[in-house]
Amino acid sequence: MAGRFVPRTTAVPHQLPAASGTSAPPRDRTWTPQGPLDLRLVLSPLRRGPVDPTYRSLSDGSFWRATRTPAGPGTLRVTAGRDGRIEAAAWGPGAQWLLDRLPALLGEGDDPDAFRPRHRLVAATHRSRPGLRLLRTGLVMESLIPSILEQKVTTDEAYRAWRLLVRRYGTPAPGPQDGLFGAHGLYVMPDARTWSLIPSWEWHRAGVDAKRSSTILRAVRVARRMEEAAAMELPEAMARLELIPGIGPWTAAETLQRSNGAADAVTVGDLHLPGIVGHALAGNRNADDEEMLALLAPYEGQRHRATRLIMLSGRTPARRAPRMTPGDIARL
Template structure:
């Protein structure tokens, strides 16, 4: 059940950037863990667009039809006899795009992610005991469906072929230069991602200064020139079709497409093949040995349709692969 607490939260109305928020109360039909669900969107603890302040309080900064939005997801104190993960979710949003964005807020915290078809399938009973135990221990784990295809595409392209540290550093720098302050009382340092036009205006020297090589910046430019098409993809219901469409853009392959739809479409099956760590991580879990992407897909085949759910459960189980072998060293492109 969803209810808008403030009647002025209706499409077409504008909220001043520093004015009163629009509010929504959502009663989830299943357990939802706010922090665990939204944390996947963040790149580091100081991500300019996502701040997980506690398991029950998360801020995001985004856009709705080009207009800035900041929003706080929270929950009231635990009431006696109520499952903490089934309490109503309160959303307060600020900015000129807030009224239009507000009805989409439940999708950000898993409203589009139904685990029942997986949990009642024959394949679910084939899961190792540690994964069914992980699901039992983390019933509020959900996959978000933000619909922000352009923003996630840029983030994912920045993460291509570099370390997480390099990607985080580049993302923060670019949003500091090209983004806007998040409206309302958002935590200090939060920024609204640039529009397609604002990305187009980023000069080559700023990409260089952020440590983004010409190949990645060129891919971002191809992405932003397809912004209208990406907006249409946000309304496509089948994540597999979205992944295929994304790969028609030069520089976006299976890894990048899966990284996008996992966040924008609650993609239950998108697997990040060609990831620097994931194949070994999954293979160590099942085989107790390193492995290839082909072997990872072979191991996940019994759960086709839900392979991303299985990957998330492996991570939720606390599995760690042995820490040895060469590390990917950051390459500083700013001095080339």
């Protein structure tokens, strides 16, 4: 799926005013994937809540992400152009790194044709979503830290913690910010050292308990070793992440689905997923992890893709009374 790579330093269409101190024009790249590609479906797993400071999707069809690459901070803008072309622009020290890995990010290494639906619901969703690809960021920590924040709390609590900590300790993303994003522009998450220096009261203020903050602190101390998992096969990558006390199969799977494009990384231990899979495939909304894995067994090697398709099908059980009440440790 080799694409056409055109490194330039010309402005992209609809370029926005540069942020203060960011006068350098972007680098850009055009890439043509083989087959349909739905940017929203592919990139949506990177979004941590409706106001994630590291991610934006705009009404003009553009998708923006700010991240910390091995080459430094970078901002990436991606749009779908004419004739199926993907147009990208990037800013900052990490710009070239992001552009070099654009095809991988958008699922070039993914093989949806290897998927064989075994249930009518899954087959119908597979046909109706031909643009679904499993992304691969090649970056572990940017998905590991928010996944740890999501342990044993509501998504709203986790999203709030991520938003507050990134805005307070991260750095404004390079590239165009003023005028579009206002005071709450894109931010690059903190580096490992900065995470390690966040005082206990700031974790508390963000609503993060000592168990989750301690797990993050253990992970950032060995951030380089964690990042090596991006180049590993799934079993070895899972084992590498789970060496850290506080990181179990749920957190490792949620991370590697994004960093490695792991098509078989099943989210075991989730509060809702077994019931969703059980309801969709067997009419049992009370399914547990064991039954979920049994139902997904025909999709071995592609079980994460199967669960994505089930979630996209819209066939989820009716909501019951909340099983988890949000807490607010910041008020204690």
